[in-house]
Amino acid sequence: MTTDNKAADLKSATSATVKPEKDFSQYFQAPSLKDAKKRGKEEIKVHYDDFIIPEEMKEIGKGRHYLLRTYGCQMNEHDSETIAGILEMMGFTSTDDEETADVVLFNTCAIREGAEDKVFGELGHFKRIKRNNPNLILGVCGCMSQEEKVVNRILQTYQQVDLIFGTHNIHRLPVLLQEAMFSKEMVIEVWSKEGDIIENMPSKREGNIKAWVNIMYGCDKFCTYCIVPYTRGKERSRRPEDVIAEVRDIARQGFKEIMLLGQNVNAYGKDFEDMEYGLGDLMDEIRKIDIPRIRFTTSHPRDFDDHLIEVLAKGGNLVEMIHLPSQSGSTEVLKRMARKYTREQYLELVNKIKAAIPNVALTTDIIVGFPGETEEQFQETLSLMEEVRYDSAYTFMYSPREGTPAAVMEDSVPEDVKKNRLHRLLDVQNRISLEKNQELLGQTVELLVEGESKKNPEVLSGRTRTGKLVHFKGDQSLVGTFVHVTIHDAKTHTLYGDLVKTTVEV
Ligand code: SAH
Numbered sequence: 001m002t003t004d005n006k007a008a009d010l011k012s013a014t015s016a017t018v019k020p021e022k023d024f025s026q027y028f029q030a031p032s033l034k035d036a037k038k039r040g041k042e043e044i045k046v047h048y049d050d051f052i053i054p055e056e057m058k059e060i061g062k063g064r065h066y067l068l069r070t071y072g073c074q075m076n077e078h079d080s081e082t083i084a085g086i087l088e089m090m091g092f093t094s095t096d097d098e099e100t101a102d103v104v105l106f107n108t109c110a111i112r113e114g115a116e117d118k119v120f121g122e123l124g125h126f127k128r129i130k131r132n133n134p135n136l137i138l139g140v141c142g143c144m145s146q147e148e149k150v151v152n153r154i155l156q157t158y159q160q161v162d163l164i165f166g167t168h169n170i171h172r173l174p175v176l177l178q179e180a181m182f183s184k185e186m187v188i189e190v191w192s193k194e195g196d197i198i199e200n201m202p203s204k205r206e207g208n209i210k211a212w213v214n215i216m217y218g219c220d221k222f223c224t225y226c227i228v229p230y231t232r233g234k235e236r237s238r239r240p241e242d243v244i245a246e247v248r249d250i251a252r253q254g255f256k257e258i259m260l261l262g263q264n265v266n267a268y269g270k271d272f273e274d275m276e277y278g279l280g281d282l283m284d285e286i287r288k289i290d291i292p293r294i295r296f297t298t299s300h301p302r303d304f305d306d307h308l309i310e311v312l313a314k315g316g317n318l319v320e321m322i323h324l325p326s327q328s329g330s331t332e333v334l335k336r337m338a339r340k341y342t343r344e345q346y347l348e349l350v351n352k353i354k355a356a357i358p359n360v361a362l363t364t365d366i367i368v369g370f371p372g373e374t375e376e377q378f379q380e381t382l383s384l385m386e387e388v389r390y391d392s393a394y395t396f397m398y399s400p401r402e403g404t405p406a407a408v409m410e411d412s413v414p415e416d417v418k419k420n421r422l423h424r425l426l427d428v429q430n431r432i433s434l435e436k437n438q439e440l441l442g443q444t445v446e447l448l449v450e451g452e453s454k455k456n457p458e459v460l461s462g463r464t465r466t467g468k469l470v471h472f473k474g475d476q477s478l479v480g481t482f483v484h485v486t487i488h489d490a491k492t493h494t495l496y497g498d499l500v501k502t503t504v505e506v
Pocket residue numbers: 111112225226227228262263264298299300325327365366367396397398399400401
C-alpha cells in the first residue's frame with residue numbers, strides 16, 4: 001500500500017442517466033457480482049485531501065431536508081454517518097417526516113432475503129409519497145445497490161427511484177445528487193471494484209457517548225453463504241496512524257466508548273506491504289489513548305492470533321467482550337461454509353481466550369439450515385453453545401444469496417425444519433443467557449449510562465463492560481457518565497440494578 005495526496009475526484013462523471021428500458025447495461029456501468037469477486041493485485045491508495053464540496057453544490061441543500069434510513073450492520077450505520085455528514089455539508093437538514101423530506105435515501109443491506117424485502121416494501125410505499133411530492137429525490141445505496149438483480153428490479157418495477165449508488169461511490173454523492181435533482185431520469189453509479197481509501201470524509205456522529213471507527217473495509221474470506229465480499233470489495237486496512245489520529249480526536253471530543261469496525265478485523269494489516277502490523281499491534285497502541293472503553297467487531301476465528309489475546313488480556317480500556325462468530329458447531333458444515341476452521345480449532349481458541357481473559361463475555365452468530373445440514377450436525381451446534389456458554393447469540397436461518405457458492409448447493413433443509421432448529425437454538429441460548437445474567441445477582445458492576453429506558457423515562461439504561469443492558473433508577477444528569485450499580489434482578493436480555501455510586505474514575 002502507498003499513500004498519496006491525489007484528491008478524490010468528485011467531478012469525474014462516470015455515472016449515467018438512464019431511461020428505463022429492457023437492456024439497461026448499455027447505459028451505465030452495471031453492477032456485477034462476478035467482477036466484484038475478482039481480487040486484483042493493484043495497490044490501494046490512500047487519499048488525504050480534505051473532502052471538498054464543489055462550489056455550485058454547496059448551497060444546494062439550503063432549506064431542504066433529508067431522511068436517511070439505514071439497514072444492516074454497523075458498517076452501514078457508520079456509512080450513513082458519512083452520508084449524513086456529506087448532506088449537511090451541502091446545506092441539508094435532517095428530518096423524520098416522509099411527507100416533507102426533499103431527499104430520501106435507503107442505505108440497504110443484502111445479507112438475507114428478508115433484509116431486501118423490507119427495502120422493496122418501503123420503495124413501494126414511497127410511490128404514493130412521490131406522487132404527492134414529485135420533486136422528492138428517492139435514492140438507494142448500500143449493499144443492495146451492488147447487486148445487478150436489484151438494480152434491474154428497481155429499473156423495471158420501482159421507477160419512483162431517482163438515484164442508485166454503490167458502497168464504493170459514497171464520496172461521489174454531491175455530484176450524483178446534483179445530477180438526480182436536475183435530470184428527469186434515473187441516475188445510477190455503482191462501481192463493482194472497490195475504490196481507494198478516502199480519509200477526511202465528513203461524518204455526522206449521533207450523540208457524544210459512543211463512536212464507530214472503521215479500521216478496515218471489505219472482506220476476502222468468501223464464506224460460501226455470504227454476499228459481503230461482493231458488496232464491499234477486497235480487504236483494505238486504514239493506516240494505523242490515521243486510525244489512531246481519529247480515535248484521539250474522538251477522545252478529545254469527550255466520547256466515552258469506541259467501536260472499531262471491520263467485517264473481519266482480525267485480518268487488519270495483512271494488506272500492508274511495507275510493514276508487519278496486525279490488530280494486536282493496533283490495539284496495543286489504541287489502549288494508551290485516554291478513552292474509557294474500546295471494543296471491536298467482527299472477529300473471524302481463523303485470524304485471531306496469540307498476540308491479540310495477549311494485548312486484550314492487559315484489560316484497562318480494552319473491554320472483556322469478544323464477538324466471535326462460530327456459524328456452526330459441525331466441522332462438516334464449517335467446511336462447506338469455507339470458514340476454514342474446525343469445531344476443535346474453534347474451541348481451542350475459545351479456551352485460550354477464556355484462560356487469558358477471565359470474565360470474558362463471548363458472543364456469536366449462528367446460521368441454521370445451511371444446505372445439507374443434518375439433524376446430527378445441528379445438534380453439534382447446540383452442543384457447541386453449551387460448551388462455550390455464549391453470553392448472547394445472533395441466530396439466523398440460512399438465506400440463499402444469488403452469486404454465492406452456497407446458492408447453488410442443494411438447499412435441502414425444508415423451511416419448517418429451519419424454523420424448528422432456530423427455535424431450539426434460541427431456547428438453549430436463552431437459558432444460557434439467563435443463567436449467565438443470574439451469576440451477576442448481588443454483584444456491583446460498572447455501567448456507561450446511555451440514556452433513558454425506552455419504556456420509562458425515570459429509569460436509565462446503561463451497559464456493562466461486557467455489553468449487558470442494565471436498567472436502574474437515576475437522574476437524567478447521569479447520562480454519558482459511568483456509575484456503579486448492584487444487580488438485584490436478572491432476565492434473559494436485561495438486568496436490573498440499584499445505583500450505589502455515581503462518579504466513577506475510569
Ligand atoms: N463479518 C462478520 C459477519 C457479517 S454478516 C463475520 O464474519 O462474522 C453477519 C452475520 O450474518 C454472519 O455472521 C452470518 O451469521 C449471517 N449471514 C451471512 N450471510 C447469511 C446468509 N446467506 N443467510 C443467513 N445468515 C447469513
